[in-house]
Amino acid sequence: MKFIHAADLHLDAPLRGLTRYSGAPLERIRQASRKAFERLMDACRHHRVDFLLLAGDLLDRSGRDYQTVLYLATHLRRLKEDNIEVFIVLGNHDAEHALLQTNPFSTNIHLFASDRPHTIHREHLGLAVHGQSHSHQKEKRNLAADYPPCIPGAFNIGLLHTSLVGRDGHETYAPCSEQDLLTHGYQYWALGHVHQREIVRAKDPMILFPGTLQGRHIRESGEKGATLVAVDPSGHIHAQPLILDQVRWKTLEITLDAIASLDDILERVDTQLHSVINPDVLTVVRLNLVGHTPLHDPLVAKGIELEDALRLQTINTGGDALWLEKVVITSRPHPTENPLAPQHDTPHLDPLTMLQQIVQEWQHSDEAMKSLTAQLKPLRSLLGGHLFPIQEIPKLHQALEHAQTLVRQRLLEQDQGDH
Numbered sequence: 559m560k561f562i563h564a565a566d567l568h569l570d571a572p573l574r575g576l577t578r579y580s581g582a583p584l585e586r587i588r589q590a591s592r593k594a595f596e597r598l599m600d601a602c603r604h605h606r607v608d609f610l611l612l613a614g615d616l617l618d619r620s621g622r623d624y625q626t627v628l629y630l631a632t633h634l635r636r637l638k639e640d641n642i643e644v645f646i647v648l649g650n651h652d653a654e655h656a657l658l659q660t661n662p663f664s665t666n667i668h669l670f671a672s673d674r675p676h677t678i679h680r681e682h683l684g685l686a687v688h689g690q691s692h693s694h695q696k697e698k699r700n701l702a703a704d705y706p707p708c709i710p711g712a713f714n715i716g717l718l719h720t721s722l723v724g725r726d727g728h729e730t731y732a733p734c735s736e737q738d739l740l741t742h743g744y745q746y747w748a749l750g751h752v753h754q755r756e757i758v759r760a761k762d763p764m765i766l767f768p769g770t771l772q773g774r775h776i777r778e779s780g781e782k783g784a785t786l787v788a789v790d791p792s793g794h795i796h797a798q799p800l801i802l803d804q805v806r807w808k809t810l811e812i813t814l815d816a817i818a819s820l821d822d823i824l825e826r827v828d829t830q831l832h833s834v835i836n837p838d839v840l841t842v843v844r845l846n847l848v849g850h851t852p853l854h855d856p857l858v859a860k861g862i863e864l865e866d867a868l869r870l871q872t873i874n875t876g877g878d879a880l881w882l883e884k885v886v887i888t889s890r891p892h893p894t895e896n897p898l899a900p901q902h903d904t905p906h907l908d909p910l911t912m913l914q915q916i917v918q919e920w921q922h923s924d925e926a927m928k929s930l931t932a933q934l935k936p937l938r939s940l941l942g943g944h945l946f947p948i949q950e951i952p953k954l955h956q957a958l959e960h961a962q963t964l965v966r967q968r969l970l971e972q973d974q975g976d977h
Contacts, residue, residue, distance in 0.1 A: 559713060562602055562800065563611045564784035565750025566770040567595055568651065570626045571618035573805060573842075581869075583881060586840055590805040592629070594772040597802040598784055599633050600854060603640050604785055608683055612641060613750025613768075614649025614692070614719030617658070627657045631664070638666040645678065646670065648691035649719035649750055650731045670717065671826070675705045679712065688744070689717035692732060700816040702734040705742055713789060714744040722767075725752050739765055746787070746795060752780050755799060764795050772803050776844050776883060779807040807883070808834050811842045814851040814889050820864075823853075824871050831875040841879060843872060846886045854891040 567918040573587050602610055617626060644667045650815065652658055661669050668678055670689035678687045686709040690701045701718060708714040716739065720732040736758065739747050751760070755769035768785040768798050770778060783802035789795055805969070810830045816825055827845065834841050845868060847857065857864055865885045872882040 559685065560605060560607045561609045561787050562598070562605070562607050562784050563610060563613065563748045563766065563768050563787055563797075564598055564771055564824065565613035565719070565748075565768050566615045566649070567591065567598075567612070567630075568615055568618040568770065568772070568774060569595060569630060570623065571774050575900055583840060583878065583918055584612065587805060590803070590840075591772045593804040594783070594802045595630075595633065597804075598771060598800075599637065600908075601784070601786070601800050601802065602637055606640075607642060609685070610637065610644045611715065611717055611748045612646045613685075613717055613748050614621055614647050615651040615750060616646070616648075617652050617655055618623040619695070624657050627655070627662060630826050631662050633668075634667050635664040642666065643668065645681070645687045645715075646691075646718055647689045647717050647719055647750075650674065650692050650695050650697060650729065653692040653697065653883045667749060667847060675701065677706045677709065679709060681712075684712050686712040686714045687717055688714065688742075688747055692719060696729075697732045698730075699732065700734045701732045702737065702738045708743040713746070713793075714742075716742060716744045716747045718747065719750040722749065722758065734939065736765065739763070745793070755782075757797070761818075764797065766797060768799075771969040772805065773807045776807050776809060779809060781806065781954075802841055805846075806833075806836070806839045806841050807842055809846055810834065811846045811848055813849045814847055814853065817849075817851050817853060820853070820867070823847075823857075824867070827871055828875050829873060831880060835876050835879050837879055839879075840881060841876070842881050842883045844883045847889050850892050851888050852892050854887070854889045857889070858887055 569591050571591055573590060598610075614631060637644060644663075646663075646667065647670045648658060658669075663669060663753060668687075670676065670691050672691040674780070675688060677689035678689075679688075688705050690705070692701075700714070702720065705716055705718075718732065718734075720734055720866045721730045723733060723735045727960035740763070745763050747758075747763055749765065749767045752767040753770040753773075754767070758765035758767065766785060768783070770782050773779065775783045781799070781801045781803065783800045785797050785799045786800050787795060810827075812823070812826055812830060814823065817826070831843065833841065851857075860867075860963050865882070868885055869882040
């Protein structure tokens, strides 16, 4: 027996952090989820699988276009020509899509209902698939608890979209524990919802998240795809990842220790970029500048100018295979004496010391930070949250630190100009 287990297709979901940049490869970005899905269809045929499991979130809540559903149904219908059946449960993103509720799929597609779990038994394959769809976007029931008992003599699969206990960073939908899954006596649990591939349990039973088919943002970095599963005559399960993504996210850390100039930074970036070039995918890179360097303040002051220079460097290095998503500066200046400090005794504070004291007063007082957040609220409303995202205290801390660096650099530049 051979099958593919996939989940979290999120067809036509927008890829975050790219489209706002002039010159971004927009068409390739927009088509990424569909191209990954079409590669999934090709993999089903290439590996001559008996069936395909889709463990929820086929669609994305940000897109309710019926054309996406028709696209999905059309491609799945074509698997019928190769005698490939498809078993589907709906996840939290799919649950309330009107067209899916009508089950628009062909006879080779089996969509599990949301009112109760049930079993589809395929005696010619020695297969029993048990499943239940989400009934709404915030499914809080423990669906696994009521799954049917296993069918003796068959290879039993539990198909479920769940957060499973202990998976941080994901909404708690259809929660259950690993023990809830073990009680049913199935041989394999095909899970969805967690976007990072994870073998929760290797055997007796195998419990597996295949991860998302296509990463949507920098937090979904690395290779993405599905899992090819083969069951040998003795019942042993062999699972291997299938890499299907079209746009791949990657964070590169650039250490600025011992860096003397912007040209040196560009050279170090170039070396790192070459290491991630893959002609088969568009690799979207976030550069994280770290370490201690006297260039810290000038780099922060350059802002967009620095990012544009690094974006050009990325294009020159990788051509169509690379795109720069963002530059994050988390470096620190070398601890040195204050260059604007007065050279004689004086009761007055120098500008940088005054600036540092003001920022420290804000950052060490919750009330001051809340007051500052409230003062900035009208500006945030005017600019829009996506342009002015500071609404949480941690982000405001970062903004204050950034502002302090900018003011410090301006003061230094002014002091140098005066001399």
